Amino acid sequence: MTEVTHTASVTYTLETPDTSYIKKYFNTDIAVREYSHKIDVNQDGFFDVLLEEGILFGSDSLQSAYSHDDLNTRILQSENLDGSGEHMYEDIRFLADVNGDTFADNILANGKIYFGSEQQSGDIFTDMQAPNVTFTHEETQRKEYNDFAEVVPIATADINGDGISDLFIRVLVADDESAHRYVGLFIVYGSTTLPSTIELSTDADGYIELGKNSYIEVLNLGDVNNDGYEDVGMIVSQNGARPKYMRIYFGRRRFVKRFQGTLPKTPVRIQIPPVSSTSEAGKITAAGDVNGDGFDDLMMSNPVADRSAVTDAGKVFIFFGKKSFHKRTRKLTSANIVLKGELKNSYAGIDIAHIGDVNADGIDDLLIGFGTNGLYVDDADRFAYIVWGNKNWNRNQHKNIVLSSDTYIQLSMLSEIFATSVGNINGIPGDEFVVYNSIYEHNEGKSYILTYTDLPTQE
Numbered sequence: 001m002t003e004v005t006h007t008a009s010v011t012y013t014l015e016t017p018d019t020s021y022i023k024k025y026f027n028t029d030i031a032v033r034e035y036s037h038k039i040d041v042n043q044d045g046f047f048d049v050l051l052e053e054g055i056l057f058g059s060d061s062l063q064s065a066y067s068h069d070d071l072n073t074r075i076l077q078s079e080n081l082d083g084s085g086e087h088m089y090e091d092i093r094f095l096a097d098v099n100g101d102t103f104a105d106n107i108l109a110n111g112k113i114y115f116g117s118e119q120q121s122g123d124i125f126t127d128m129q130a131p132n133v134t135f136t137h138e139e140t141q142r143k144e145y146n147d148f149a150e151v152v153p154i155a156t157a158d159i160n161g162d163g164i165s166d167l168f169i170r171v172l173v174a175d176d177e178s179a180h181r182y183v184g185l186f187i188v189y190g191s192t193t194l195p196s197t198i199e200l201s202t203d204a205d206g207y208i209e210l211g212k213n214s215y216i217e218v219l220n221l222g223d224v225n226n227d228g229y230e231d232v233g234m235i236v237s238q239n240g241a242r243p244k245y246m247r248i249y250f251g252r253r254r255f256v257k258r259f260q261g262t263l264p265k266t267p268v269r270i271q272i273p274p275v276s277s278t279s280e281a282g283k284i285t286a287a288g289d290v291n292g293d294g295f296d297d298l299m300m301s302n303p304v305a306d307r308s309a310v311t312d313a314g315k316v317f318i319f320f321g322k323k324s325f326h327k328r329t330r331k332l333t334s335a336n337i338v339l340k341g342e343l344k345n346s347y348a349g350i351d352i353a354h355i356g357d358v359n360a361d362g363i364d365d366l367l368i369g370f371g372t373n374g375l376y377v378d379d380a381d382r383f384a385y386i387v388w389g390n391k392n393w394n395r396n397q398h399k400n401i402v403l404s405s406d407t408y409i410q411l412s413m414l415s416e417i418f419a420t421s422v423g424n425i426n427g428i429p430g431d432e433f434v435v436y437n438s439i440y441e442h443n444e445g446k447s448y449i450l451t452y453t454d455l456p457t458q459e
Contacts, residue, residue: 038356038423038431039095039104041116047423049434050095051447058425096156096165098190099132111135111151111169113194135188137171137200151200155218157230159251164190166255168218168232171200183214187256206256208263213240221286222296224321225250233284233298235272236263245269246284246300250326269329270319273302287318288354288364288421290389291336295321301349302332303371305340307402313341314348316368320394337393339368340402347371348403351384356421356431358452363389367419367433368403384419384435428453 041048046058056062056070094107095116103116112131135151155168166189173182187206188198202209210216219233229251237243248268249258258264273282284300291297299318307313317335341348351369358365366387385403418436425432430452 038421040423041095041104043103046427047425047432049422049425049432049449050092056425056449058423060427062426063428093153094156096190098156098165098167099194100162100164100190100192105132107153107156107167109152111153133194133196133198135169135198135200154216155220155232157220157232157251158190159187159230159232159249159255160189160253161229161251162190164192166190169200170216182212183210183216184208185210185216185218185259187259189256202261206259207261208259209261210236210238210263214238219246219284219286221248221298222288222321223251224248224296224298225323225325226295226321227251227323229253229255233270234263235284243272244274245271245329248326267328268326270298270300271329271331273300273305273315273317273332283349283352285352286354287366288356288389289321290318290364290366291320291393292363292389292391293320293322293394295323295325297321297336299352299366301352303347303350305349307340310341310344312345312347313343314346314350314370315340316349316352318393336399338400339387340400341370342402342404345372350382351418353419353433354421355386355419355433356423357389358386358430358433359388360430360452361388363391364421365389367435422449425449426451 038047039050040046040058041050041055042057044057044059046060048058049056062070092106093109095104096107097103097116098105098107098113099115101115105116106114108114108131111134113133115132135153137151150172152170152172153167154170156165157168158164159166166187169186169188171184171186184202185208186200186204188200189206201207208216215237217235219235221231221233223229224231227250231248231250233246233248235243235246246269247263247266248270249255249264249266250268272284282300282302285298287297287299289296297318297320299316301314301316303314304312305315307315316339317332318337318339319330319334320336339348348368348370350371351367353367353369355365355367357363366389367384368387369382369384371382387403419433421431421433423431428451432449432451435448435450436446
């Protein structure tokens with residue numbers, strides 16, 4: 001097996017940023033944790049950044065420094081389920097156009113949707129403003145003591161190719177006395193005529209019943225077979241068993257017709273890296289187009305994988321999208337690219353992220369997280385490499401790449417790294433990306449917005 005050593009191209013320390021970058025971070029978390037967060041909320045031609053404490057609206061004025069004071073605050077409040085009149089904050093789960101007016105709509109974690117508009121700036125919501133759409137389920141209306149029920153949007157994707165985002169909604173009912181969880185998944189098409197209340201019915205197309213002690217995760221994978229429809233991956237755990245494969249369902253015009261009570265079979269599955277019971281840290285995400293062939297790719301990681309005799313070096317597996325992607329099941333040994341940690345206990349892939357086309361070469365780039373001193377130690381140092389996408393990855397001799405520890409982006413004193421592409425927010429060529437450092441100092445997280453011009457001169 002031939003291995004190519006790849007040296008990361010940039011070094012940047014976020015723990016003590018120098019003065020030229022000091023105003024490019026925010027004391028708050030990223031609000032929408034999708035693989036790609038490219039949203040133009042107010043339709044002004046610039047992508048925007050949604051953080052937990054507000055939206056940073058893109059503009060050419062962001063070519064210089066910016067800070068927390070530039071956030072447009074938002075108020076998200078709704079009445080408690082018990083009708084007590086008390087207020088609580090609800091997080092935005094996704095930004096997506098679900099009603100076909102081209103503006104990004106605000107999809108909340110509690111199953112409510114507020115439509116976006118060109119006036120969406122400053123305070124987006126007023127106190128107790130009624131949502132435009134509310135999803136309900138009979139179990140949420142019939143809650144009993146010691147029971148728990150929730151309706152949660154878990155993914156968006158344009159699966160039927162009509163240009164409007166569709167919704168994947170998980171209904172979870174938990175019985176505290178028997179410790180059973182009953183899970184169902186509902187798929188709802190976006191539409192220009194969405195009603196104000198949508199009752200999620202088990203009799204409708206687009207419903208999957210998963211049963212007791214089950215769990216499902218849905219991932220928007222982009223368009224991996226380049227047919228004009230977005231595709232999704234589903235990871236399903238039933239009866240508490242660890243899933244071994246991710247099922248891939250390809251978008252089509254009548255997508256929901258396949259989902260009528262049970263999870264339909266699919267010829268395409270991708271093996272999920274096995275992890276030990278003490279290391280549930282593997283990640284799966286869309287990767288964008290990292291080899292420049294026009295097909296979206298995907299990646300997954302096993303941070304405790306060994307590299308020959310190098311223990312816990314970690315590996316990241318990249319599968320290239322292609323027109324014939326739908327024809328077979330793929331094991332880890334069939335990955336097109338394997339990125340590997342260089343040293344013992346590198347834990348390569350403890351965090352992975354698609355960060356867009358940062359260097360404006362027409363190919364998407366990746367952020368690969370590493371860990372030291374253990375996977376779950378709060379004071380363990382973590383760092384990350386920016387790995388530039390590369391057309392040469394289409395050649396077989398580049399399949400096994402060892403990431404050298406010579407240079408890297410340093411993220412210190414973390415319990416978690418999260419990053420996502422936010423698109424071009426300032427008009428300068430190249431996408432920006434956000435890196436969230438969950439423990440900066442005194443347990444205060446910070447979100448850094450980085451652009452190619454911020455990074456040191458390439459060696």
